[in-house]
Amino acid sequence: MSLIVDLASWALILAGSFFIMAGAIGMLRLPDVYTRMHSASVIDTMGAGFLFAGLMLQAGFSQVTLKLLFILLLFFFTGPVITHALAQAAMIAKIKPELDEDRRDRPLDANGAAAGEGRQS
């Protein structure tokens, strides 16, 4: 039984490490600030998530697992706020994203479900 838990835990830790590596490679390869942030967000969701899941299995049913869970929740609540702040700061600083397509001017109501009708009221 403990062997199975150990194997699962190591598989998760290795998966987490793989995603952290992939995210780091992405941050080096990608062309600009915005695309690099996408790569970084793989690290702090997938990387940290799998790594912590593996560590929780190592710790077993204990207080340590609970604390790891709280740290992971903290990551998931603060991560997007920080990413958003960075992206908005880059936008305000007028750093031009390298774009394939700019769809910001698309008409918002012509898009069926996405356009919330009557939102203005």
Next chain:
Amino acid sequence: MRVISLSVVLYLFWLALSGYFKPFLLIAGLLSTVAVVLVARRMRLLDSEGHPAHLLPAASTYWPWLLWEIIKAGWSVTKAVLRPTLAISPTLTRVVASQRTPAGIVTYANSITLTPGTITTGVKDTVLTVHAFERGGAIDLEEGGMDARVTRFERGA
């Protein structure tokens, strides 16, 4: 009602993190809980936004759904990053948030950012500006699947 629920949550949080059950620490935790709840009440933080206890049942289905979305999106970004020829298609777009409360819109915007491959770069009223790593990610958001899911979560279902 919210006073009681916040007190219970805070006291359980104290117990879980301390792990000691000596009388002194139990009483210290109780006093801290009461102090925090009193301060929160005086600052008028104890509303549906500051302590959204009513969303707990909805969160129990929303979070697993979001987690699965994160894993799917994370995997596709990872594949795109590791592909020998870098074939990405960064796209900026606008989407409308159909949530009614500010907290709902923030939940939607943060869910977008938390999902790898899409970042909310700006919010104006109910219109979010989104930077997507691949064109498909932008189109998915424009179709409004996640928007509808967050609105359902906001309504507590």
